[in-house]
Amino acid sequence: MASMASTASTQTNVWAIEPGEIRKPGIIHVVILALFTGIGIVVGTFGSLAVPIGFVSAFWPGQAVQSIGSIWFGGWGAIASFLFPLISNSLSGSAPLPVSIAYIPGNLAQGIIAAIAFRIFKSDPSLRTSKDWIVWILLGAILPNAIGAIWGTGVLLAFGLVTSAAALTTVLGWFIGNSIPSIILGSIILKFVSPLVLRSKAFCKGWWA
Amino acid sequence: MATSAEAPGGVRAAKLRKTLLGYVPIESPFYRYHPVTRLIMFVFFGVVPIFIDMPEINFALVVCTILLLVWGQADLKRLRIYMPMIVTIAIFMFLVVILAPGNDPTFTPIHIGPLTIYYQPVYFTFASYWRLMAMLFGTILYFSTNRERDMLVALRSLKLPFLASYVVGFSIRAAGMFMEDFNTIREAEQARGLDKSALKLGDQVKLYVMYLVPLFSIALRRADEISHALFARGYNFTGRVGHGNKRSDYILTQYTMTGMDWLVIAVLMTLFVGAAVAEYGFGAFRLPHSPINILLHHLLGLGWPS
Numbered sequence: 001m002a003s004m005a006s007t008a009s010t011q012t013n014v015w016a017i018e019p020g021e022i023r024k025p026g027i028i029h030v031v032i033l034a035l036f037t038g039i040g041i042v043v044g045t046f047g048s049l050a051v052p053i054g055f056v057s058a059f060w061p062g063q064a065v066q067s068i069g070s071i072w073f074g075g076w077g078a079i080a081s082f083l084f085p086l087i088s089n090s091l092s093g094s095a096p097l098p099v100s101i102a103y104i105p106g107n108l109a110q111g112i113i114a115a116i117a118f119r120i121f122k123s124d125p126s127l128r129t130s131k132d133w134i135v136w137i138l139l140g141a142i143l144p145n146a147i148g149a150i151w152g153t154g155v156l157l158a159f160g161l162v163t164s165a166a167a168l169t170t171v172l173g174w175f176i177g178n179s180i181p182s183i184i185l186g187s188i189i190l191k192f193v194s195p196l197v198l199r200s201k202a203f204c205k206g207w208w209a
Numbered sequence: 210m211a212t213s214a215e216a217p218g219g220v221r222a223a224k225l226r227k228t229l230l231g232y233v234p235i236e237s238p239f240y241r242y243h244p245v246t247r248l249i250m251f252v253f254f255g256v257v258p259i260f261i262d263m264p265e266i267n268f269a270l271v272v273c274t275i276l277l278l279v280w281g282q283a284d285l286k287r288l289r290i291y292m293p294m295i296v297t298i299a300i301f302m303f304l305v306v307i308l309a310p311g312n313d314p315t316f317t318p319i320h321i322g323p324l325t326i327y328y329q330p331v332y333f334t335f336a337s338y339w340r341l342m343a344m345l346f347g348t349i350l351y352f353s354t355n356r357e358r359d360m361l362v363a364l365r366s367l368k369l370p371f372l373a374s375y376v377v378g379f380s381i382r383a384a385g386m387f388m389e390d391f392n393t394i395r396e397a398e399q400a401r402g403l404d405k406s407a408l409k410l411g412d413q414v415k416l417y418v419m420y421l422v423p424l425f426s427i428a429l430r431r432a433d434e435i436s437h438a439l440f441a442r443g444y445n446f447t448g449r450v451g452h453g454n455k456r457s458d459y460i461l462t463q464y465t466m467t468g469m470d471w472l473v474i475a476v477l478m479t480l481f482v483g484a485a486v487a488e489y490g491f492g493a494f495r496l497p498h499s500p501i502n503i504l505l506h507h508l509l510g511l512g513w514p515s
Contacts, residue, residue, distance in 0.1 A: 027444060028436035034376045035428050035435075038383020042391075048294075087381065091230065091352060093291045096254045096344030159259075160337050162302070163330055165309035188418055193425040201436075202427050 013122050014198055015205050023209035032202040033076040033083075040065045040084030041091065045180070048092035062088065063148070063178040064186035065108050067140045070115035071125050071190070072197045074204035081111025099159055106151030110178070113147070114140035125194040127187065136190065141182040149174035229352040229381065231287040239281040239354045246362035246470040247355055253477040254347025258340045260488040263499045267339040274346040283353045291349065306334040317511055328509060332502055357381040362464055369449020371456070383428075390427050394420055396433055 017023065062085065069077030082104045089095040095103065107125035117139035118125060123132040153170045156162045162170050197203050225232040226240075233239070239247060254274055278285060307326050310316065316327035320444050361378035365371075399405075405413060443450060450456050487493035496502050497514040506514045 005494075025446075026436070027439050027446075028432055029438045030372060030376060030446070031379070032429075032432045034379035035383045035432050037259065037376065037380035039387050039424070041380065041384040042387045083376075083380065087384075090348040093294045093345050093349065096341065096348050097251075098259055098344065103329075106240060135391055157441075160333070161341055163306055163309070163311060163334070164309045166305035169305060169309075185418060185421065189421055190423060192422045193429075196429055200433070202429065202432055 014124055015119055015122055017205060023205060025208040026201075028202050029073065029076045029204070029209065032073055033080055036065070036069045036073065036077060036080040037084045037087075040069070040080055041088045044084055044088030045092045048088065048094040059181050060178050061181035061185045063182040064189065066107065066111035067114035067144060067182060068125075068186055068189055070111040071118045071140070072194070072203055074115055074207040074209075076204065076208070078108060078112040078115060082107040084158070097159070099155060102155040102158070103152055106148040106155070109151065110144040110148040113144040125190050125198065127191050127194070135188075136187065137183060137194055141179055141186060143177050143183065145178040148178065226356060228283075231284045231353055233284075233354055234282045237282045237354065241469070242473065243354070243366070243464055243470045244359040244465045245366045246368075246473050247351065247359060247468065248363035248479055249474050251347065251351035251355075252479055254350060255344055256347075257481055257484050258343035258347070260484045261343075261494040262336055262339065262488075262496050263338040263494045264336045265500060266494060267336075267343040270343040271339070271346045273430070274343075274350045277350055278353060281350075282355050287353065288349065291345070295342070295345075298341065302334050302338055303331070306330045317509065319509070322420055328505070328511070332496065332505070336496055336499070357385075357391065358460070362460055365461055366464070367456060372446055375448075386431070386464055387424065389418060390424055394423055 040062060043065050044060070047060040047062050065084070066077075066081035069076070069080050073080075085103060085107050086097070086100045089100040089103075090097060114136070116167075117123070117135050121131065121135050121139075123135040125132075127136060128131055149171045152174055153162070153167050156170060157164060159168060226235055226237075254270065258270060261267055261270075267487075275285075277290075307324070310327040310330045313329070316329050318325050319328055357378055360381065361374055364374040364377060405416070408416065424473055448456055484494070488495075492498075499514075502514050506512060
């Protein structure tokens with residue numbers, strides 16, 4: 001813990017704007033939005049088809065893409081987080097378009113909460129300290145998935161696709177099916193890919209640049 | 210994007226179009242219609258089941274979409290990938306309603322051996338399942354018969370802002386690129402002698418997880434390259450060229466709306482609005498009007514459904 005604390009004390013704040021640094025949204029952000037949406041479509045579609053349990057998947061790594069996309073690319077990642085499920089749900093057949101549209105607030109929450117938390121707590125996306133890990137697991141995976149599961153089940157109830165008696169089962173299935181792959185995949189991607197992303201022009205210290 | 214075969218003159222003529230979910234012959238009747246017409250057809254089949262509770266009509270919509278797939282010469286074998294989803298959704302819905310039917314005293318119990326089920330929630334679930342299937346098949350119909358280009362043309366024809374249509378079109382293309390990169394990495398590993406069949410399940414999972422690192426790295430590099438290419442071609446957020454005029458859109462000039470397109474759109478929109486008015490104004494498609502529901506009520510001696 002002592003070495004961890006010293007690492008934390010020497011840690012640079014990756015979100016701080018350097019003197020003279022000008023950050024503006026550019027074409028690269030639009031491209032990264034589209035690319036990340038494409039990645040999400042593939043990951044989300046395979047996740048939905050892999051282990052389906054009714055309307056939810058027992059293994060949906062798409063939430064990892066939602067969270068890490070929003071952490072790295074701010075608002076662009078947040079847009080991708082609700083855009084790609086519209087297509088991946090349609091391709092996998094796990095939800096028709098009207099239901100996917102109603103999922104949008106839940107999907108947005110599944111992405112944007114991690115982005116807000118990392119920016120507020122100045123956590124490093126490369127997960128260098130225990131604080132970064134706590135923020136990632138609690139606010140990047142568990143909380144967003146809890147909110148997403150409750151919202152998603154509410155949508156299924158509103159569409160008459162599950163009965164109120166089935167709501168708790170659906171919430172739990174959704175939460176567990178999203179959280180476990182998010183923690184595993186998300187941690188690996190953040191740990192190993194974040195150093196590359198932080199050096200790229202696409203990385204957003206603010207919300208749009 | 211189209212597969213080709215040897216034509217008599219030695220020219221390779223395209224025979225099939227790669228859609229988002231498979232291949233469809235170029236001469237498919239769907240391609241006689243403008244992409245906007247096909248998009249409106251998608252909205253119709255994907256959304257209209259929301260207005261309909263009666264399982265008979267939703268089942269008819271499923272049959273209708275399957276007939277359209279056959280008419281459009283889509284490969285129905287591709288639908289097999291949806292079988293696990295279709296079956297597990299049914300199992301999930303019925304299992305839950307049988308195990309946890311709720312405790313409304315007005316429900317009618319039906320005893321099947323040691324099992325007691327309740328008619329009303331089971332029939333409601335049956336109707337919900339067919340509504341869901343109708344919406345899903347509407348979506349499958351669109352993605353089985355349309356390409357990313359068709360979606361792009363439809364969105365641009367409907368005057369969606371350049372940026373939004375670009376993102377939607379490029380996202381779908383990016384999904385394909387991501388899959389190609391995935392295959393490249395996998396084949397490179399096989400070329401180096403990796404025998405996946407010799408790996409334990411846990412190691413295979415680890416392997417798949419580790420694919421993500423190079424895949425994300427490639428995506429980042431590609432984002433840089435594409436943004437430079439777009440910048441070099443003068444693209445910006447607005448979709449306008451340097452002197453402020455609208456950028457000419459070549460792709461839209463390749464498609465024209467015909468009288469048949471307008472007719473199909475008019476029919477679909479009339480049916481859509483009609484269904485909404487009939488349901489929300491008069492409750493025409495509610496469960497008490499379902500012939501199967503009426504028949505079962507009489508068979509079970511429950512009188513007229515309410």
